[in-house]
Amino acid sequence: MTAPFIPVNTPLLDGNEADYLAECIRTGWISSEGPFIERFEQAMAATAGRRHGIAVTNGSVALDIAVHALGLDEGSEVIIPTFTIISCAAALVRAGLVPVGVDCDAATWNMTAEGVEAAITPRTRAIMLVHIYGLPVDLDPILALARKHDLKVIEDAAEMHGQTYRGAPCGGFGDVSTFSFYPNKHVTTGEGGMILTDDDALADRLQGYRNLCFQPQQRFVHEELGWNARMTNLQAALGVAQVERLPRTVEIKRRIGRLYDEHLAGLNRIRRPVARTGYADNIYWVYGVVLNDEVPFDAKEAMRRLGEKGIGTRPFFWCMHEQPVLRRMGLMRDESHPNAEYIARRGFYLPSGLALTDDEIARSAAALKEILA
Incomplete structure (x- = not known):
């Protein structure tokens, strides 16, 4: 008898996921305005030691919106690891920015401060840190370079739920950070993402961009173009249960x-x-x-x-x-x-x-x- 196929990933949904989903269905709160959204945002922000969490539809859109909200001048260079997912480069290209790649360390598979320093030019305006597969980037020397050259820092912590750097939670570094909640992540909502920041004004912009830039004074009059990137209450209910475990x-x-x-x-x-x-x-x-x-x-x-x-x-x-x-x-x-x-x-x-x-x-x-x- 042939042994069953072993898939590369199977999630674990044995906590409060079913109960919270049932609550969504029982109460009728299945859209992006249900109470689990705020609970999930607060839980993820607390996990990363951040002030604000903004839930979105996936990790790629989280990067798109985060990069856009920083308002970098078109044509600016942003340093990224070449060993990463296409979402990182795509977010920059869509914003009219120029991705500049750096090599990874052969052992940890992460970008290095030496590579970042060599890639900095007068046109560099930001660094996108991407933690790879299980170990975080060695952050201190790269963050020091960012301060020295007055560069924005975007932290892609998509694969780092629950990880720390020198005891501080990943997702808590830089001007803005992002998570993904794809089924193979430590916290999953099926599809989903989160943007985190400590900057109150930036958080306001991020919340607007993820919701088509509706205005509270007159909903269907738009000063800017945003995204329809709202997470549903059903997804957030899964996320709350996943963060608990x-x-x-x-x-x-x-x-x-x-x-x-x-x-x-x-x-x-x-x-x-x-x-x-x-x-x-x-x-x-x-x-x-x-x-x-x-x-x-x-x-x-x-x-x-x-x-x-x-x-x-x-x-x-x-x-x-x-x-x-x-x-x-x-x-x-x-x-x-x-x-x-x-x-x-x-x-x-x-x-x-x-x-x-x-x-x-x-x-x-x-x-x-x-x-x-």
């Missing part, structure tokens, strides 16, 4: 990481995630591996072979400076970032969802060993 979620994720480390400890043909740095312990949003040079095939082939064994996988991000859509726009064409290029071609992640069982972890690790034997 976030400490347990972090424990589960770190346990998954430890078990994979134990099963793969003797496998020298891969690089495993860094378990800890001087500023954070890995939260293992996903358990990623990178094939060493001695492996005679790339991540795409490894994933195909694992799929044949019933193991779900997902590729690493493809570099921004190698994205065809950006190159056709004349952006990032002359950039070269060898660390990011290497892990994009030879990195992928194993099943990492919260509902993953010990047996499924063991099966996934055993299958990886088999294809690399």
Whole structure:
């Protein structure tokens, strides 16, 4: 009998999710004006140590609105990691800004202060920090550069629910920060996102932009163009229940990481995630591996072979400076970032969802060993 397929992610919805959704349906508050919206915004703001949370439809739109609200001059340069999701670059391009990529550290997969400093020019106006896969960016030296050069800071904490940097919560740094609540995140609402800030005036602008810039004095007269990016009360109800269980979620994720480390400890043909740095312990949003040079095939082939064994996988991000859509726009064409290029071609992640069982972890690790034997 063939063992069941192990998906790359299965969420865990075993808290108050069903009760809160039933409350939405019972009371009729299913739209974006229900009471769970404010509860969720306050809960996420408190989790990140922020004054304001603005719930939106997804993490990509959160970046779009956050970047727009900063009001950077068209043509300004914004430094981003090249090893990230397209949403980061897209938010800048849509705002008329120029993304400038920097390479990642080969071990942590995050952007570095050295890379950021080398990329700063007289046209630089902001830095977009993106925490990758489980470890945060080493923030202190990059934030010092931002202060030195008077640069805005956008923190993309989409994968960092419950993570900290030197004891302070991720999502609490910079002028504005964003979260995603896609089903593979530590807090999920199915789809959804959040923008956080400590700036009262910026929060007011963000709230307007996510709601079509309706005006309280005369609703259908608009001074600016905004987004219809409202989260529903149903989604927020899920989010409230998920935040309630976030400490347990972090424990589960770190346990998954430890078990994979134990099963793969003797496998020298891969690089495993860094378990800890001087500023954070890995939260293992996903358990990623990178094939060493001695492996005679790339991540795409490894994933195909694992799929044949019933193991779900997902590729690493493809570099921004190698994205065809950006190159056709004349952006990032002359950039070269060898660390990011290497892990994009030879990195992928194993099943990492919260509902993953010990047996499924063991099966996934055993299958990886088999294809690399």
